[in-house]
Amino acid sequence: MSHVLHRDLKRSLPVAVKGEGAYVIDSTGKRYLDASGGPAVSCLGHSHPKVIAAIARQASELAYGYTLFFTSPAMEKLADRLVEQAPDGLDSAFFVAGGAEAVESAIKLARQYHMERGEATRRLFIARRRSYHGNTLATLALGEDVNRRAPYEALLAPVEHIAPCYEYRDRRADETAEQYGMRIADELDAAIRKLGAENVAAFIAEPVTGASLGAAPPVPGYLKRLREICDRHGVLLIFDEVMCGMGRTGHMYACAEDGVTPDILTMAKGLGGGYAPIGGLLAHRRIRDAIAAGSGVLKHGTTYSGHTLSCAAALAVQDAIAEEGLLENVRKMGGLLRERLNECFGQHPQVGDIRGRGMFLGLELVADRETKAPLDPARKTWLRVREAAMERGLICYPGGGCIDGKQGDHIILAPPYNLTEAQVGEIVEKLGAALAATAA
Numbered sequence: 001m002s003h004v005l006h007r008d009l010k011r012s013l014p015v016a017v018k019g020e021g022a023y024v025i026d027s028t029g030k031r032y033l034d035a036s037g038g039p040a041v042s043c044l045g046h047s048h049p050k051v052i053a054a055i056a057r058q059a060s061e062l063a064y065g066y067t068l069f070f071t072s073p074a075m076e077k078l079a080d081r082l083v084e085q086a087p088d089g090l091d092s093a094f095f096v097a098g099g100a101e102a103v104e105s106a107i108k109l110a111r112q113y114h115m116e117r118g119e120a121t122r123r124l125f126i127a128r129r130r131s132y133h134g135n136t137l138a139t140l141a142l143g144e145d146v147n148r149r150a151p152y153e154a155l156l157a158p159v160e161h162i163a164p165c166y167e168y169r170d171r172r173a174d175e176t177a178e179q180y181g182m183r184i185a186d187e188l189d190a191a192i193r194k195l196g197a198e199n200v201a202a203f204i205a206e207p208v209t210g211a212s213l214g215a216a217p218p219v220p221g222y223l224k225r226l227r228e229i230c231d232r233h234g235v236l237l238i239f240d241e242v243m244c245g246m247g248r249t250g251h252m253y254a255c256a257e258d259g260v261t262p263d264i265l266t267m268a269k270g271l272g273g274g275y276a277p278i279g280g281l282l283a284h285r286r287i288r289d290a291i292a293a294g295s296g297v298l299k300h301g302t303t304y305s306g307h308t309l310s311c312a313a314a315l316a317v318q319d320a321i322a323e324e325g326l327l328e329n330v331r332k333m334g335g336l337l338r339e340r341l342n343e344c345f346g347q348h349p350q351v352g353d354i355r356g357r358g359m360f361l362g363l364e365l366v367a368d369r370e371t372k373a374p375l376d377p378a379r380k381t382w383l384r385v386r387e388a389a390m391e392r393g394l395i396c397y398p399g400g401g402c403i404d405g406k407q408g409d410h411i412i413l414a415p416p417y418n419l420t421e422a423q424v425g426e427i428v429e430k431l432g433a434a435l436a437a438t439a440a
Contacts, residue, residue, distance in 0.1 A: 014390075019046020022416050022423055024395065032390065033415075035427045036397035039211065040243050040360065040414035043270040044320055051275045054316030058309050067306040074311040081318050082282060085252045087261035090282040094298070095306045099242035099268035100134030102279035103204070106264045107138055108300045110202040110236045113287045116294035119234075122201040126191050126235075130164045130402060132212040133204065133240050142204055145212045146405025160195060162187040164209060165218050168353040168364060169372065169403065181222030189229045202236035202264075203229075207254040208357055210243035213402050214410030215355055215362030223260040236263040236287075242279065243360075246270030247321055247417060250331035250358035257357070263287060276313035277304075326417035333419045334358040340428045341413075350375075350435055359417065364402065365409040374407040381438055382409040388437040394430035 006013065015027040022045045024032045034042055044051065058074060065072050079093035094109075096102055107125065114122035125142060127133070133143040140149050141156040149156065163170065163184040171180040192200050207223060209216040230237040239262040244254040248270055251257050255265070264287070268279030291298060304310075321327065338354070338361060345351040345363065352366035365381055367373045375381045382398035389396050402408035415427065 021045040021047070022419060030393065032393050032395050033423060033426055033430065034395045035413050035415045035431075036395055037269075037414050037416060038274065038395075039269070039397055040248060040412070041269045041274040043247060043273045043417050044275075044317060044326075045416035045418060046274075048273075048275075048317075048320060050320050051273070051313060051316040054319075055275060055309065055313050058312035063309045065308050066303075068301065072306070072308045072311065074308055074315055075306045078311045078315045078318070081315065082267075082280075086265070086282055087253060087256055089261055089284045089286075090265060091285045092283045092288045093280055094283070095278060095280040095311060096302060097277045097304045097307065097310070098279045099266070100136045100139045100279075101302065102242060102266040102268055102281050103133045103139045103142065103240060104136060105300055106204070106238050106240075106266050106281050107142070107202075109264060109281070109283060109287065109298075110238065112299055113236065113290050114201055116290045119198070121198050122235075124160065124195050124200050126160045126162065126188065126195070126200060126203045128164045128205055128209075129161045130166065130212045130405075131204075131206060131209060131240075133206075134242075143212065145401075147401055160191050162191050164213060164216070165222055166209075166213060166216055167219055168216070168355065171219075177219040178221050181219040182225055185222055185225035185229065188226060189232075192229070192233045192235060197233040197235065200233065200235045202238050204238040204240055206240045206242075206244060207258065208244035208249060208360055210360075210412070211397075211399055213362075214364055214399065215244075215357075215360050215412050215414075217355060217357050218258060223255060223258045227260050227262075230263075238262055238264045238266070240266050242266055242268040244357075247327050247330060248358060248360045248414065250327060250334060252327065254357070271317070272310060272314040273317040275317060276307075276310040278307065278310040278314050321417065324418065329419070330358045330417050333415075333421070333424060334361070336421065337361060337413065337415070337419075337424045337427065340424055344428050344432055345435075348435065350439055356413075359413075359415055359419065361413045363411045363413075365411070374403055375409050377401070377406045377409075382411070384438040385409075385411060385434050388434035389430060391437075392430045392433050394427065394434065396431065396434075 018025040127142045129144045131143045132145045133139040263284045265282045272278040353364040382400040386398045397412040
């Protein structure tokens with residue numbers, strides 16, 4: 001018996017012992033093409049020599065320096081790199097150990113910003129239905145992932161939720177994509193007025209919605225309208241790019257494609273590429289200035305904030321992305337993967353929608369393509385697809401409940417940025433075999 005408290009105590013997992021590029025190898029020697037990077041984490045694949053060397057070098061010099069006492073070259077250089085590539089105005093970085101911590105930090109930073117400016121009544125947050133922002137109590141409250149929230153509902157703080165950007169199911173036949181985006185964005189304006197603008201601290205959204213909605217992208221003009229509404233009411237705009245950011249969409253920051261700058265941007269996953277646990281946020285200079293002119297003290301921090309070794313690993317990951325031209329490869333191979341998915345599954349009776357950006361793509365599975373009728377949730381097709389894909393040596397990231405928390409099956413593909421054309425073909429072939437095996 002394993003003494004690890006595994007996530008699923010009723011099934012045994014293969015034992016991963018080695019990684020080679022886009023592949024994970026288990027203890028039997030079986031190779032799995034990692035077409036999702038776990039949950040969109042392994043952006044460089046596995047065993048990248050430059051990153052391994054950087055980690056070894058940093059470990060030999062200094063593994064950990066507590067950020068209440070010291071800064072470090074690794075942390076300073078990583079902050080410089082991220083700010084240099086960020087939308088104008090985002091000029092301060094703060095690092096933590098993962099995505100949920102990054103979002104928690106954003107919540108606290110938004111609250112402190114308003115308090116420093118004498119607007120202490122601004123304490124409420126607005127988010128979107130069918131979103132996911134992390135698995136701590138505060139971040140679960142922000143997200144509306146029904147399955148993850150259910151056991152802890154009694155412990156969660158109240159958060160106002162508005163419609164997600166889910167064009168496949170929610171755009172009406174009589175409206176354009178732009179009109180749909182304006183309609184659902186205006187729900188934010190209504191929510192702020194309902195709560196009272198003087199009481200609202202921030203609105204948070206994933207630019208491309210990840211785990212809960214299967215890589216659903218924003219429609220044209222939608223993010224811009226959210227920015228306008230937040231500015232009108234003095235509400236901070238937080239973009240959660242933990243899953244969709246750090247190059248995953250073909251842009252270092254997903255929101256850059258839409259030309260919209262948030263007040264706070266959270267990141268993780270592709271920041272360190274799985275080589276070390278790290279997350280972080282970028283804050284607009286107006287937030288830094290408000291704190292500097294007020295208390296001068298950021299009232300937040302954790303033991304592993306700005307962990308020296310993790311910052312060095314993340315910097316090496318970002319160096320590799322730049323030096324190897326991987327954003328261009330994300331756009332090129334992501335485009336090819338999207339093209340091949342459309343060719344093979346565009347008329348597949350079980351695939352209703354193929355969506356996403358770059359190497360962050362989703363397929364929504366249905367019982368009927370014409371009516372968009374969802375699959376019977378009791379069959380857990382999403383789980384069966386995952387298991388069938390694993391049997392065939394493919395790792396993908398399916399999920400259930402994207403419609404209402406119960407109905408709606410989807411698959412996310414988020415392969416490494418250095419994916420090859422041959423591996424694109426392998427993904428599509430093995431995914432097709434997995435879908436065929438679960439069609440009955």
